[in-house]
Amino acid sequence: MRDQLFVIIRNLFEIGILAALFYLLLRLLRGTRGLVMLSSIFMLFALLQTATFILDLSVLSWILQKMLYFMPFIVLIIFQNEIRRILTVISIQYLRMQHWQKRGQMLENPLVKILCDICDNLSQNSTGALIAIEQKISLNSHAETGKIINAPLLPDNSLVETIFYSGTPLHDGGIVIRKDSIYAAGCVFPLCEKEDFRSAHGMRHQAAVGLSEQTDAIVIVVSEETGAISIAFNGHLRTMGNIDQFHQQLKVLLPPEPALAPRIASWSPMQWLGALAIKKNKTVTDDSKE
Numbered sequence: 001m002r003d004q005l006f007v008i009i010r011n012l013f014e015i016g017i018l019a020a021l022f023y024l025l026l027r028l029l030r031g032t033r034g035l036v037m038l039s040s041i042f043m044l045f046a047l048l049q050t051a052t053f054i055l056d057l058s059v060l061s062w063i064l065q066k067m068l069y070f071m072p073f074i075v076l077i078i079f080q081n082e083i084r085r086i087l088t089v090i091s092i093q094y095l096r097m098q099h100w101q102k103r104g105q106m107l108e109n110p111l112v113k114i115l116c117d118i119c120d121n122l123s124q125n126s127t128g129a130l131i132a133i134e135q136k137i138s139l140n141s142h143a144e145t146g147k148i149i150n151a152p153l154l155p156d157n158s159l160v161e162t163i164f165y166s167g168t169p170l171h172d173g174g175i176v177i178r179k180d181s182i183y184a185a186g187c188v189f190p191l192c193e194k195e196d197f198r199s200a201h202g203m204r205h206q207a208a209v210g211l212s213e214q215t216d217a218i219v220i221v222v223s224e225e226t227g228a229i230s231i232a233f234n235g236h237l238r239t240m241g242n243i244d245q246f247h248q249q250l251k252v253l254l255p256p257e258p259a260l261a262p263r264i265a266s267w268s269p270m271q272w273l274g275a276l277a278i279k280k281n282k283t284v285t286d287d288s289k290e
């Protein structure tokens, strides 16, 4: 009797874990193109299986059996973006933990005040802007889609406003801030992959969220339409109620002092995993940027 009870509890436990895993997986993949493709493949597969069973098509049945062996590879290929994103999130969480451990000893990042002044002006003039602040993960591949300008980000902030001034050659696209300089302008960022977000937001906001999904960049958007300032981070977009809220949020997100910020001196397995996930972005230590 006790043994039977134990087996029932064990089975319920197993079912619970599997259900939770399945639910988490579906939530992660909800709205992605991969899930639509996989569902179509499964439906086609089920249809063919039924046909082979009813019509007794032995060759087709044999081929379908063999194709099952390739299923894991097909799933890997279809979900390569999602897998990359999951591994990126793991690596970002790890890097953030490192960052928070050392945060106590540092000063406020001077970028916070500069960016607040810039975005306040852009917002008041309703000048649309997209500003990606590079963190640990290199934005080289995204910067290269635009023009490398490598100009210092000065407190008088006129250059950023000039770049985003409608009609100038580089006003389309985003800029990449690396340390205390404007590294590139006119860059094309990847668009967000979540269908529900895409249908509710314009391209500039989609590009901000898209980049923040694939990297640990902090991406600021100023809306041309409303002047609202939003921050995309870790795949989430948050619109600020006012400039003070923006200031507070930036202070929380930006490493206090870039020069003292922890560097990836040696590769740990977790960083290696993250680097694999974002190999498109060429995850590097800061050394290659200097």
Ligand SMILES: Nc1ncnc2c1ncn2[C@@H]1O[C@H](COP(=O)(O)OP(=O)(O)OP(=O)(O)O)[C@@H](O)[C@H]1O
Pocket: 128, 129, 130, 171, 172, 173, 174, 187, 188, 189, 190, 191, 201, 202, 203, 204, 205, 206, 207, 222, 223, 224, 225, 226
């Ligand atoms: N992939 C991209 N990467 C970077 N910038 C982009 C990208 N796609 C569009 N943009 C920028 O977004 C601008 C168009 O923004 P759109 O009006 O569609 O977006 P929005 O999110 O509604 O922003 P806004 O509130 O400012 O109107 C383009 O002129 C271009 O500068």
